[in-house]
Amino acid sequence: MEVKLFAILAEQLGDQVHLKVxxxxxxxxxxxxxxxxxxxxxxxxxxxxVAVNQTFVTTEQFQAQQVNEIALIxxxxxx
Amino acid sequence: MEVKLFAILAEQLGDQVHLKVxxxxxxxxxxxxxxxxxxxxxxxxxxxxVAVNQTFVTTEQFQAQQVNEIALIxxxxxx
Amino acid sequence: MHYIAISKEPLDVNALYxxxxxxxxxxxxxxxxxxxxxxxxxxxxxxxxxxxxxMAIKELTKLAVNIEQKGANVVIVHRIGRLKLADxxxxxxxxxxxxxxxxxxxxxxxxxxxQHVPIWKKEFDTDQIxxxxxx
Amino acid sequence: MHYIAISKEPLDVNALYxxxxxxxxxxxxxxxxxxxxxxxxxxxxxxxxxxxxxMAIKELTKLAVNIEQKGANVVIVHRIGRLKLADxxxxxxxxxxxxxxxxxxxxxxxxxxxQHVPIWKKEFDTDQIxxxxxx
Numbered sequence: 001m002e003v004k005l006f007a008i009l010a011e012q013l014g015d016q017v018h019l020k021v022x023x024x025x026x027x028x029x030x031x032x033x034x035x036x037x038x039x040x041x042x043x044x045x046x047x048x049x050v051a052v053n054q055t056f057v058t059t060e061q062f063q064a065q066q067v068n069e070i071a072l073i074x075x076x077x078x079x
Numbered sequence: 080m081e082v083k084l085f086a087i088l089a090e091q092l093g094d095q096v097h098l099k100v101x102x103x104x105x106x107x108x109x110x111x112x113x114x115x116x117x118x119x120x121x122x123x124x125x126x127x128x129v130a131v132n133q134t135f136v137t138t139e140q141f142q143a144q145q146v147n148e149i150a151l152i153x154x155x156x157x158x
Numbered sequence: 159m160h161y162i163a164i165s166k167e168p169l170d171v172n173a174l175y176x177x178x179x180x181x182x183x184x185x186x187x188x189x190x191x192x193x194x195x196x197x198x199x200x201x202x203x204x205x206x207x208x209x210x211x212x213m214a215i216k217e218l219t220k221l222a223v224n225i226e227q228k229g230a231n232v233v234i235v236h237r238i239g240r241l242k243l244a245d246x247x248x249x250x251x252x253x254x255x256x257x258x259x260x261x262x263x264x265x266x267x268x269x270x271x272x273q274h275v276p277i278w279k280k281e282f283d284t285d286q287i288x289x290x291x292x293x
Numbered sequence: 294m295h296y297i298a299i300s301k302e303p304l305d306v307n308a309l310y311x312x313x314x315x316x317x318x319x320x321x322x323x324x325x326x327x328x329x330x331x332x333x334x335x336x337x338x339x340x341x342x343x344x345x346x347x348m349a350i351k352e353l354t355k356l357a358v359n360i361e362q363k364g365a366n367v368v369i370v371h372r373i374g375r376l377k378l379a380d381x382x383x384x385x386x387x388x389x390x391x392x393x394x395x396x397x398x399x400x401x402x403x404x405x406x407x408q409h410v411p412i413w414k415k416e417f418d419t420d421q422i423x424x425x426x427x428x
Binding site: 171172175179180181182183184185187188189190191192194195243244255258260261264265268 | 314
């Protein structure tokens with residue numbers, strides 16, 4: 001599935017990457033797939049959050065058809 | 080001595096009144112002289128502060144020559 | 159820096175904001191108090207503020223310098239005269255390096271102003287005139 | 294009411310202040326965060342903000358509605374793009390009936406924004422580029 005990237009991740013890898021994640025989809029599995037495919041992002045991914053359909057998720061499980069949008073959210077620094 | 084009035088006191092009695100206060104001058108003596116001369120102000124004076132030379136005073140004692148300006152300060156309500 | 163004034167003219171919030179702003183200080187907190195229409199069941203039409211001007215400026219300057227010395231810009235202006243609904247009665251602006259300080263200092267300044275600075279309001283409500291506003 | 298935006302244009306602080314103001318609410322507290330020149334020994338020249346815009350608006354709206362329902366107007370606007378020194382990065386305005394609430398709510402909004410809303414800064418300092426600013 002397509003995963004949106006921002007900030008330092010987007011700078012390194014572009015706005016979006018394709019990851020293979022098996023169902024049920026969880027935040028941990030997305031982060032693991034990211035690190036497996038792009039090991040250089042491990043440090044940032046460890047501190048990142050996952051958003052599914054523009055909402056932060058932690059332990060929730062999703063089927064692929066429930067997912068419109070996945071994003072990796074590096075530590076925020078607005079304000 | 081001349082004593083400046085403000086707010087509800089000024090509305091009732093004008094911007095300034097003349098009070099007789101013996102040395103050493105104190106806040107209590109000023110308030111007592113005010114109530115003696117204008118008994119109708121008793122309720123407001125009880126809650127008022129005294130300022131000598133534009134500084135709030137409580138127990139300080141003054142000689143007449145130290146005093147440039149005396150004011151009675153009814154409860155404030157700015158802001 | 160600090161800037162203190164008692165103003166007969168309407169407050170120019172934008173100009174006062176620009177005055178407090180400073181590239182040295184990244185966090186700006188502004189409090190403004192405006193004439194409110196309703197206080198419970200009491201409807202306000204107008205407020206007249208008066209001040210013991212010279213002493214008010216002296217007291218406000220003491221408050222401002224005390225905060226300025228901790229590392230901040232402070233701007234305090236209080237309006238006097240007749241104010242209509244939604245007019246600004248007071249502007250308190252603090253610029254500081256850290257936002258938590260700017261909030262704390264701004265709030266303590268308006269709290270102190272309301273407790274000690276010789277300024278008075280006479281409120282013209284639809285039912286009666288009140289010195290100091292509804293009890 | 295509440296108003297939320299992510300803006301590519303410079304923030305018009307005065308227009309946003311007028312938006313939050315309301316004769317119903319006498320106390321207005323505004324926080325603005327501007328680009329600060331110095332953070333300790335680090336000198337900043339420019340900051341670039343980026344956002345996950347649609348989600349940032351969703352998160353900010355949740356925060357704003359939560360406060361609005363307690364009885365307040367809330368205006369939050371965050372700038373994105375390249376900012377120069379002293380440019381406003383963020384405006385958070387709260388109008389409420391009582392000033393203590395306005396202070397508390399405004400501060401909690403900017404605290405929450407900084408912790409959870411998907412917006413990032415890339416700081417161009419004289420010595421290096423820093424994601425998120427000086428540690």
